[in-house]
Amino acid sequence: DAGITQSPRHKVTETGTPVTLRCHQTENHRYMYWYRQDPGHGLRLIHYSYGVKDTDKGEVSDGYSVSRSKTEDFLLTLESATSSQTSVYFCAIRDYTRGDTQYFGPGTRLTVL
Amino acid sequence: EDQVTQSPEALRLQEGESSSLNCSYTVSGLRGLFWYRQDPGKGPEFLFTLYSAGEEKEKERLKATLTKKESFLHITAPKPEDSATYLCAVQEGGSEKLVFGKGTKLTVNP
Numbered sequence: 001d002a003g004i005t006q007s008p009r010h011k012v013t014e015t016g017t018p019v020t021l022r023c024h025q026t027e028n029h030r031y032m033y034w035y036r037q038d039p040g041h042g043l044r045l046i047h048y049s050y051g052v053k054d055t056d057k058g059e060v061s062d063g064y065s066v067s068r069s070k071t072e073d074f075l076l077t078l079e080s081a082t083s084s085q086t087s088v089y090f091c092a093i094r095d096y097t098r099g100d101t102q103y104f105g106p107g108t109r110l111t112v113l
Numbered sequence: 114e115d116q117v118t119q120s121p122e123a124l125r126l127q128e129g130e131s132s133s134l135n136c137s138y139t140v141s142g143l144r145g146l147f148w149y150r151q152d153p154g155k156g157p158e159f160l161f162t163l164y165s166a167g168e169e170k171e172k173e174r175l176k177a178t179l180t181k182k183e184s185f186l187h188i189t190a191p192k193p194e195d196s197a198t199y200l201c202a203v204q205e206g207g208s209e210k211l212v213f214g215k216g217t218k219l220t221v222n223p
């Protein structure tokens with residue numbers, strides 16, 4: 001257990017509405033990540049953060065923004081959700097104390113109608 | 114561009130029937146190769162990290178090995194509770210990104 005929670009765990013929304021997903025960690029890790037998982041694709045990195053207010057883009061960042069105002073929270077925002085953003089979203093942290101490995105949260109299933 | 118290919122896509126075994134899963138990769142400067150297990154509706158669960166060719170790691174019925182082009186996850190005498198999707202990922206030196214394969218779905222029948 002990497003001490004990661006994600007909220008909400010499930011969400012259904014309409015095309016064009018804004019959506020924010022939250023990742024919360026309790027162990028003060030510096031690095032946090034957002035991935036999406038879709039059938040036929042491996043997990044793909046959306047954005048990551050290397051500290052408070054420090055973020056960078058991953059390979060599928062178009063249509064997404066992130067914010068990190070405190071160490072424990074990393075927010076993923078879809079400014080105007082589209083059906084192509086229907087996916088399962090996973091947050092991860094990088095733990096230097098356990099082999100410098102990424103550990104994943106339980107996921108958020110998002111459906112955009 | 115980094116690429117990771119896992120085979121087979123799906124594998125059915127009888128309980129006790131040993132087998133191997135393959136992960137072929139191309140990367141410029143491997144920082145690490147990672148194996149995860151994922152159960153339906155859950156996040157990936159970390160299993161192993163391998164850093165250099167020739168390295169091997171074991172955990173219960175699982176053993177991971179690494180060469181310069183591929184990694185194998187050997188499953189010895191599997192049990193039904195080993196049924197899951199196994200994911201392989203690579204990380205290039207200097208990159209924060211994990212590049213994942215599409216996974217191998219393992220089913221172990223009693």
